[in-house]
Amino acid sequence: MSGELIRAVAIIIIAAVLVTALRNRLGEYSLLIVLATVCIVLISALGNLFNTIGKLEDLFTQSTNVGVYFITALKALGISYITTFAADSCRDFGLSALAQTTEITGKIAIFVLSLPLVTSILQAALKFVGL
Numbered sequence: 001m002s003g004e005l006i007r008a009v010a011i012i013i014i015a016a017v018l019v020t021a022l023r024n025r026l027g028e029y030s031l032l033i034v035l036a037t038v039c040i041v042l043i044s045a046l047g048n049l050f051n052t053i054g055k056l057e058d059l060f061t062q063s064t065n066v067g068v069y070f071i072t073a074l075k076a077l078g079i080s081y082i083t084t085f086a087a088d089s090c091r092d093f094g095l096s097a098l099a100q101t102t103e104i105t106g107k108i109a110i111f112v113l114s115l116p117l118v119t120s121i122l123q124a125a126l127k128f129v130g131l
Contacts, residue, residue, distance in 0.1 A: 004048065008041045072117055076110045083109075 015037035019030040053074060060070040083106025090099035 004044065008044060011037060011041060069117065072113060075113055079106055079109050079113065082106070 015033050018033050022033070023030045057070065083102055087099040087102040087106075090096070090102060
């Protein structure tokens with residue numbers, strides 16, 4: 001994993017130098033370099049992440065209801081990462097209204113995702129209390 005991290009950081013640094021060098025003369029290529037770098041690094045990182053998540057998911061699904069909570073937590077984490085990435089990209093382009101809309105949409109998505117968990121916890125608490 002550390003070798004892949006070093007490779008990703010090296011790619012990012014090379015892209016940053018290229019973007020800085022090309023920004024004044026060929027600004028449109030700078031954006032393409034940034035987008036290509038983001039895609040390459042994220043695809044590489046996600047490949048490793050999916051393998052690890054698959055192993056963890058197998059472990060958690062073997063243990064009763066814990067698998068449901070784990071999958072929900074992973075979905076919430078994914079929503080937060082995607083939302084942050086999209087909002088930061090909007091801010092980089094000077095579109096703060098779209099960034100805020102993206103963040104609100106992500107928060108709503110996480111809230112909706114968590115409603116079944118909150119409901120089951122409340123039902124368990126009510127059974128425990130005897131109501």
